[in-house]
Amino acid sequence: MIRRSKTINRCQISKKKDLSRILSLGYLPPVNNYHPINNPQNEEIFFLTDLMYSTGSKLVQLKTIVDKEIIFPKSYPYTSSTTKVLRENFKELYQECKNILNLKKNDLIVDIGSNDGNLLSNFVTNHRVLGITPENIGKIAIKRGINTILNYFDNKTSNKILNKYGKAKLVTATNVFAHIDDVNSMMRNIIKILDKDGYFVSESHYLVSLIKTVQYDTIYHEHMRYYSLMSLKYLFDKYNLKIFHAKKIPTHGGSIRVYVSKNKKIKETQNLKKVIKDEKKFFKANTFSEFSRKVLLSKINLYSLLKKIKSKDKTIFGVGAPSRAATLVNYVGLNKDIIDCILEISGSYKIGKYMPGTNIPIMNERIISKKKPDYLLLLSWHISDALIKNFRKKGYKGKFVIPLPTPRIIK
Numbered sequence: 001m002i003r004r005s006k007t008i009n010r011c012q013i014s015k016k017k018d019l020s021r022i023l024s025l026g027y028l029p030p031v032n033n034y035h036p037i038n039n040p041q042n043e044e045i046f047f048l049t050d051l052m053y054s055t056g057s058k059l060v061q062l063k064t065i066v067d068k069e070i071i072f073p074k075s076y077p078y079t080s081s082t083t084k085v086l087r088e089n090f091k092e093l094y095q096e097c098k099n100i101l102n103l104k105k106n107d108l109i110v111d112i113g114s115n116d117g118n119l120l121s122n123f124v125t126n127h128r129v130l131g132i133t134p135e136n137i138g139k140i141a142i143k144r145g146i147n148t149i150l151n152y153f154d155n156k157t158s159n160k161i162l163n164k165y166g167k168a169k170l171v172t173a174t175n176v177f178a179h180i181d182d183v184n185s186m187m188r189n190i191i192k193i194l195d196k197d198g199y200f201v202s203e204s205h206y207l208v209s210l211i212k213t214v215q216y217d218t219i220y221h222e223h224m225r226y227y228s229l230m231s232l233k234y235l236f237d238k239y240n241l242k243i244f245h246a247k248k249i250p251t252h253g254g255s256i257r258v259y260v261s262k263n264k265k266i267k268e269t270q271n272l273k274k275v276i277k278d279e280k281k282f283f284k285a286n287t288f289s290e291f292s293r294k295v296l297l298s299k300i301n302l303y304s305l306l307k308k309i310k311s312k313d314k315t316i317f318g319v320g321a322p323s324r325a326a327t328l329v330n331y332v333g334l335n336k337d338i339i340d341c342i343l344e345i346s347g348s349y350k351i352g353k354y355m356p357g358t359n360i361p362i363m364n365e366r367i368i369s370k371k372k373p374d375y376l377l378l379l380s381w382h383i384s385d386a387l388i389k390n391f392r393k394k395g396y397k398g399k400f401v402i403p404l405p406t407p408r409i410i411k
Contacts, residue, residue: 005047005066011054012183012225013235018055021063022288023216023295025049029357030071031220031326036353037361044357045070047221049327053288057234060207060226062219065181068152071222072134072179085383086118089251090174093201094122097170100245100259101199103127107169110161110193112153112186113176117141130165132157153180158189167195174203175252178225187239191262200241200260207231208282209254214405215382216295216331217324218253229256229279236260245269246276253382294405299332302407306338309375309401316401317373318342319387320380321350321362328379328403330357339377343368368396375409377401 010017027046035041050063097103109123114131117140123129124146131141131148138148151157161168171190180186190200205218207228219226229246236243244266245259256275309316318325318339325342328334336359343365344350350362368376368391376391378384381402388400388410400410 004045004070005064008052008061008063008065011057011059012061012181013057013059013231013238014054016054016056019052019061019063020055021050022053022060023051023219023292025051025216025219025327025331028220028327028330030066031222031323031356032071032073033356034350034353034362038352040354040359046357049219049221051219051226054231057231058228059231059234060228062221062224064221065224066221068134068181085251089249090119091122093119093172093174093203093257096247097201101170103169108165108167109170109172110165110168112171112173112190113179114138114141114146114148117144117146117148119172119174120146128165130161130168132161153186153189155185155189158192161193167198168193169195169198171198171200172202173200175205175255177202177204178223178227181224183225183235187235191239191241194262196262198262201257202232202260203249203251203255203257204232205252206248206254206256208279209248211287211291212282212405213253213382214291214294214298215253215324216298217328217404220323220327222323227256228283229258229275232256232258240264242266243268243272246272248275298404298407302403303332303334305401305407305409306334306377310338314374315340315371316375316377317368317371318355318360318377318379319365319391320344320378321348321355322380325379326356329355329360334358334360336360340373341367342379343376369394373398375399375401377403379403 028049029044029046047066048064052063053060108128110130111120112132114133116137117131120129120131129146131146132153134152138150141148171194204227207226210218241260242264243258243260247257249255249257316339321342321344339360341361341363342355344362346364351364353362378387381404384402402408
């Protein structure tokens, strides 16, 4: 029987009991727990969502870890290739790796959490590539000619990589490095498959960006850790690895990309030094208490704004059903009485299902021309400029609601 969740009372990196709570979002559903509209569920599962801070490692983490079979089912709906921003980001990452790492033709590139092969599609022409992902979407990558192991990245998988493919010159983990519950086991397996002159590159949600823009909607059970550069340094120091380059990138509302080497003598870039300096300036004694206060105010103000709109008999359609939308909708307390439906682009298999934890149906965005909603609530608000431009181009005449950081209406 699957143990659905476990409570973590120690730092996930150091294992020390030095945690303090900085925010609670209450109980939230798994963000990918979609149910068909024609087959409504009598019950849903919800898990405590408390954000904790380790004074020693500087890591911010969840208190509750949900079983991986629940949060990453075989039917996991996310595909990174459908997102233009991510396609462009991975092209840029490939070029950067070429310029910085001096990769050679026969070098093995391993991508942990490779999804549909989006990142590795940039490497496959000139290098040996191998993706690791437990979900069925990995079959898409295989059809694209990208070698993929359909399993979790664990000790068994790392041994299989060594035996069949040998050591890797580059291991990547983009938007997945915070998704594996045992980060220490993950690090041991990365080091195991990494060549002596190899590199590890990770991209993760950046804690500074999360706090600055009140991104409580990025807090859900897939994301077990929220990294600052200081906490990443603590982690890599523990395994005798060195960060030599770091870069803030715009993906997912603000992420951090870090380059790590086994060579402790490798020269640090000026960009890394600048990010460290900026980060030290940002964190103050009241940073987390202020963040918690702003999250609560944002929740109250958004609910009040939407309630006021509905009191005037106006229609509100949500736009986009990314994972973060499930956190926002459930934390704020929205249902079909306020949000008539949520729109997804054609081809999304979230269409015809309910938003997790709610009775809000997800529908094809094509209905917008017929239904003509008065307001569009942009749940992918971090790309709101592009969304607004696109909807205006398609002839939408209504107004937009931007939920975060400060709820506001754009006419």
